[in-house]
Amino acid sequence: MKKLGHFLLPYVFGLVILAAWEGGVRMGDIPEYILPGPVAVLIALRTNFGELLVGLGVTLQVTVIALLLAAITGAGFAFLMAQSKLAERMLFPYAVILQVTPIVTVAPFIIIWVSNIFGVLLILAWMAAVFPIISNTLFGLKSVDINLRDMFRLYGATKTQTAMRLLIPSTLPHFLSGLRIAGGLSLIGAVVAEMVAGTSGEKSGLASRLLEASYRLELAKALACFALLGLTGLLIFTALDWLSRRLLRHWHESATDASQGGN
Amino acid sequence: MAEAILTLSGVSQTFPNGTQALATTNLSIAAGSFVSLVGPSGCGKSTLLRIASGLLPPSTGQVDRAFSAAPGDVGFVFQDATLMPWATVIANVRLPLEIAHTPAPDAQAKAMAALERVGLADVASSYPRELSGGMRMRASIARAIVTNPRMLLMDEPFAALDEFTRFKLNDDLLQLWQANRWTVLFVTHSVREAVFLSERIVVMSPRPGRIANDLTVQLPPTRDANLRLSHAFADESARVTNVLDQAMEHTP
Ligand SMILES: Nc1ncnc2c1ncn2[C@@H]1O[C@H](COP(=O)(O)OP(=O)(O)OP(=O)(O)O)[C@@H](O)[C@H]1O
Ligand SMILES: [Mg+2]
Numbered sequence: 001m002k003k004l005g006h007f008l009l010p011y012v013f014g015l016v017i018l019a020a021w022e023g024g025v026r027m028g029d030i031p032e033y034i035l036p037g038p039v040a041v042l043i044a045l046r047t048n049f050g051e052l053l054v055g056l057g058v059t060l061q062v063t064v065i066a067l068l069l070a071a072i073t074g075a076g077f078a079f080l081m082a083q084s085k086l087a088e089r090m091l092f093p094y095a096v097i098l099q100v101t102p103i104v105t106v107a108p109f110i111i112i113w114v115s116n117i118f119g120v121l122l123i124l125a126w127m128a129a130v131f132p133i134i135s136n137t138l139f140g141l142k143s144v145d146i147n148l149r150d151m152f153r154l155y156g157a158t159k160t161q162t163a164m165r166l167l168i169p170s171t172l173p174h175f176l177s178g179l180r181i182a183g184g185l186s187l188i189g190a191v192v193a194e195m196v197a198g199t200s201g202e203k204s205g206l207a208s209r210l211l212e213a214s215y216r217l218e219l220a221k222a223l224a225c226f227a228l229l230g231l232t233g234l235l236i237f238t239a240l241d242w243l244s245r246r247l248l249r250h251w252h253e254s255a256t257d258a259s260q261g262g263n
Numbered sequence: 264m265a266e267a268i269l270t271l272s273g274v275s276q277t278f279p280n281g282t283q284a285l286a287t288t289n290l291s292i293a294a295g296s297f298v299s300l301v302g303p304s305g306c307g308k309s310t311l312l313r314i315a316s317g318l319l320p321p322s323t324g325q326v327d328r329a330f331s332a333a334p335g336d337v338g339f340v341f342q343d344a345t346l347m348p349w350a351t352v353i354a355n356v357r358l359p360l361e362i363a364h365t366p367a368p369d370a371q372a373k374a375m376a377a378l379e380r381v382g383l384a385d386v387a388s389s390y391p392r393e394l395s396g397g398m399r400m401r402a403s404i405a406r407a408i409v410t411n412p413r414m415l416l417m418d419e420p421f422a423a424l425d426e427f428t429r430f431k432l433n434d435d436l437l438q439l440w441q442a443n444r445w446t447v448l449f450v451t452h453s454v455r456e457a458v459f460l461s462e463r464i465v466v467m468s469p470r471p472g473r474i475a476n477d478l479t480v481q482l483p484p485t486r487d488a489n490l491r492l493s494h495a496f497a498d499e500s501a502r503v504t505n506v507l508d509q510a511m512e513h514t515p
Contacts, residue, residue, distance in 0.1 A: 147343070150313075150318050151345060154334065154337065154339055155335065155358070155362045156362065156363075157362045161362055169347065169349040169350075251348040251391075251392060252348070
């Protein structure tokens with residue numbers, strides 16, 4: 001019973017907040033173009049469901065592809081840097097610059113240089129997502145057990161054998177933790193990119209629809225977009241967390257039973 | 264005495280940071296012998312072992328091995344078990360064979376046999392984190408012997424274990440050695456362990472690391488757990504402790 005209460009706690013909290021919001025909106029007679037209540041948002045979600053789902057599909061597509069690209073290029077970049085101190089010294093500052101540059105400030109250039117709008121969105125979301133993957137993977141590659149390295153050397157392992165059997169498995173937990181952070185950043189990147197790139201029409205994503213709705217003072221619809229984006233972020237994180245646990249379940253502390261106490 | 268399987272001539276080691284870990288050292292190990300290396304912390308025991316294994320090229324001098332330097336001829340047991348946590352116990356033990364492209368069924372059979380020899384056959388498909396410290400150490404020994412090495416190098420393999428487990432593993436190691444007659448070079452902090460296991464004890468002293476004494480253990484070559492309770496063992500341990508103390512005193 002106590003466990004069930006523990007499980008339900010965040011949901012009960014959320015419902016109470018929503019109920020207070022709905023009550024406040026009704027009692028204060030607040031017009032819908034200022035602040036719609038959760039019921040109005042739900043209705044907006046239902047009436048625009050088809051359109052919003054298409055938008056969500058577009059945003060999700062950008063997010064997922066950018067994340068995949070970030071995973072591949074980020075891991076590759078880190079691998080390159082791990083090859084030598086010199087390579088790291090040469091390349092890492094640029095990775096940091098990539099990270100600290102707000103994508104809003106580069107967007108105008110990318111839009112000029114890349115004519116394909118989908119390409120623009122991908123590049124911007126990739127920029128937002130790639131750094132944690134580079135930095136975590138690099139950290140993982142550098143913390144491979146020195147004795148295990150010696151053991152591989154002792155038995156005359158080739159570079160490929162060492163990479164496949166030692167470096168990759170040993171770095172995997174760090175890579176995955178980078179990937180989990182990158183998942184959220186990729187979504188944020190995709191949303192921001194849509195907003196600054198100003199996509200519109202049939203092929204526009206959820207963020208553009210949010211902007212559109214708010215310009216037309218359809219706040220209920222805008223909030224529905226907002227809620228969908230939030231849910232999507234949660235979904236991405238949960239999926240990546242699941243993937244991480246699944247891949248590491250046999251051996252890594254982060255995925256063993258001891259660390260799952262809460263669930 | 265049997266022929267030397269390993270000879271270090273004029274070997275010394277100075278690390279890039281200027282630490283002289285090993286002064287000029289000459290050491291010859293007879294084939295099939297069990298030699299222990301004792302000495303205080305930081306006197307270069309691990310360094311000597313890494314040089315013997317070929318992992319560390321010495322700053323000066325020469326290492327001669329009386330066997331091909333083929334991978335698998337030298338087994339190395341590190342101070343901590345150094346198992347791959349992502350692989351099952353048997354996959355860990357198979358690794359040296361797989362690196363050498365041994366056909367899979369053959370590698371599996373050999374790995375299983377090695378696990379049987381150290382008494383771990385029933386946890387072959389467990390992961391290292393599911394084993395106790397002593398079991399992990401035994402898995403590590405199984406990996407070192409799976410290639411049927413000519414020489415086994417062990418760097419304080421039992422240092423982290425409690426005395427009961429350590430005695431048990433000492434007995435097991437002694438039996439394995441008596442059955443297979445590998446050449447063993449064994450680093451330890453424990454004089455009693457060195458006396459119990461070895462035919463010969465090389466005493467090292469620090470700053471810079473060098474060989475301070477070289478003793479033949481005066482105990483019967485065939486031994487078992489009962490030896491630990493005998494007077495002869497107590498006396499021999501006392502004698503070696505004395506020599507070790509002297510080596511420490513002469514330290515500048
Ligand atoms: N890679 C290295 N770079 C610089 N100095 C090192 C390196 N490895 C070891 N040393 C130094 O060389 C000396 C001998 O080290 P070594 O590890 O061989 O000692 P040890 O006898 O094995 O000690 P312990 O019993 O504590 O394991 C120490 O002073 C150590 O600080
Ligand atoms: Mg050492």
